Amino acid sequence: MQAKALTAVTVASFLALAACGGEPGADPATGGQGNVTITYAFWGNNDEAATIKSMIAAFEKANPAVKVEANWIQSDYEQKLQTSIAGGDAPTVAQISNTALPSFASAFIPVEVDHGVYYSAAVAKAGNVGGTDYAVPFVAKSKVMAINKAAFESAGLTVPSGSAPMSTADFVAAATKLTSGSGEKKVYGSAPLWYDGWLVAEGGSYYSADGRTCTMADADGIRAAQVVVGSTKPDGFAPNPADAQGQDMFQWFADGKVAMLPDFGPWNIAKLAALDTSKFLIVPMPGKGEPMEVDSLGISKSAEQAEVSAAKTFATFMSTSPAAQNLLASTTSALGVPVVQGSLESFRSIAPKVNLQAFTDAVANAVTTAYVKDKVKIESTFSTDLNSRTAIGSGTEDPAAVLPELQAQCQQMLDATK
Incomplete structure (x- = not known):
């Protein structure tokens, strides 16, 4: 029934787009304007780019009147996107993360997003800024934790649940x-x-x-910083920044050098599936989980009418069509987690023995964080100072003394945006 409902929503979306205009028999994807070419800007590594290109190919097969030119930006994505927008050469469609969207929303047209299509409220809200939808969600990047079951068993510890998260205190004790x-x-x-x-x-x-x-200097923030600092001390449970620098933590995990791999993103699924999956398991992140990134598609304000019609069709296809959503992850590459219910079974079947359900649970249960103007600048400044002053990075100061100062600085920057 869920798949039928999704299909109905998708069809309805395409019919709504067709109402933009055009002669009888004209392709609704272009608003009756004939063949149209749009450009699509995105980022990612080689495997992720290959996934995006396969989704584009699926779209073009379903919509032969629309040609999508892939603009793969391999580094400094947001800076280069901002430059192209300022220079009057904006891509028709731009991939944008929920964290960066507030800084780019003014460059996109408002779009209609059916929030009921998505199984996660956090996904549904990902393209919304100030009560207006400026982008259509199409992939979630939730975080989980990978564990070495054999290591737990050898240490006489109970293997963590695949559905109920460990407390942060239990995690520290186990680590x-x-x-x-x-x-x-x-x-x-x-x-x-x-x-x-x-x-x-x-x-x-x-x-x-x-x-x-x-609020990062509240009791929870100070405790979090102290746990991170304590974990890398000589008697701690995690490698220090110097030892970890330039190292592949997934390879350490695969080799048994680390027993738990927090902050485990969907891009690691293919690598995990290639291991002996009887020895490894994916479980929820401890405590309240981790922030989730949702990538959406924004449509340029400078696009012409026919391009806008085609771009809306493209965004709807990428966001809701199983032909696209089923391609988001495979045994060779995973861009992220599908955002519609109808594609979750396909996602979970990629590696059925390692509990990919934990990823979809993390998407469904994710908490939506507040949108803040100049968020990237504020948080970059905070992180730079925190890393330089405490052992979270290269410093030596006590986080309990540093965080209140950095919170005051954060507040000044935040107040300046109002």
């Missing part, structure tokens, strides 16, 4: 017990923790729910 040895032979209980993610896991956040107040 400590799973750590052994010293020097080059040391086996770590966990790969390095990402402060931004662990902040959320501990129940903290950068901002209050309304986005008006910086």
Whole structure:
């Protein structure tokens, strides 16, 4: 019934787009304007770009009147996208993350997004800024944790649940017990923790729910920072920044050098599926989880009418059609998690023994974070200072002393945006 409902919604979306105009028999994808070429800007590594191009090919097969020119930007994506927009050469459609959207929304036209299509409220809201939808969601990038089941069993520990998250305290206790040895032979209980993610896991956040107040120096934020710093001390359970620099933590995990791999994104699915899956398992991130990125598609304000019609059809196809959504992940590459219910079974079947359900649960349960103007600038400044002053990076100061100062600085920058 879910698949039928999705199909109905998709058909309805295409019919709505067809209402833009055009002569009888004209292709609705172009608003009756004949053949149209649109450009699509996106980022990603080689495998991710190949996934995007396969989705484009599926769209062009279903919509032969529309040609999509792929604009694969391999580095400095947001900077180059901003430059192209400012220079009057904006792509017709641009991939944009929910974290960057507030800075780009003014360059996109408002779009109609049927929030009921998506199984996650966080996904449905991902393209919305200030009550207006400026982008159509098409892929979720939730975070989970990969564990070495054999390591837990050898240490006499209960293997974590595939559905119920460990508490952050239980995670620290397990990571400590799973750590052994010293020097080059040391086996770590966990790969390095990402402060931004662990902040959320501990129940903290950068901002209050309304986005008006910086909150990273609250008790949860200080505790999160202290756990991250403590984890990399000589007697800690994770490699320090110097030891981890330039190292492939997934390879350490595959080799048994780390027992738990937090901050595990869907792009690692193909690599995990290639291992002996009887030894490994995907489980929820501890505590409250980690922030989820949702990538959406924005349509340029400078696009011509026929291009806009084609772009809307393209965005709808990428967002809701199983022909596109089923391609988001495979045994060779995974761009992310589908955002519509009808494609989840296809996603879970990629690696049925490692519990990919944890990814979809993380999408469904994700908490929507507040939208903040100049979010990237504010958080980049905070992270640079935090890393330079505390052992989260290269510093030595106590996070309990540093965070209140950085929170005050954050608040000044936030107030300046109002």
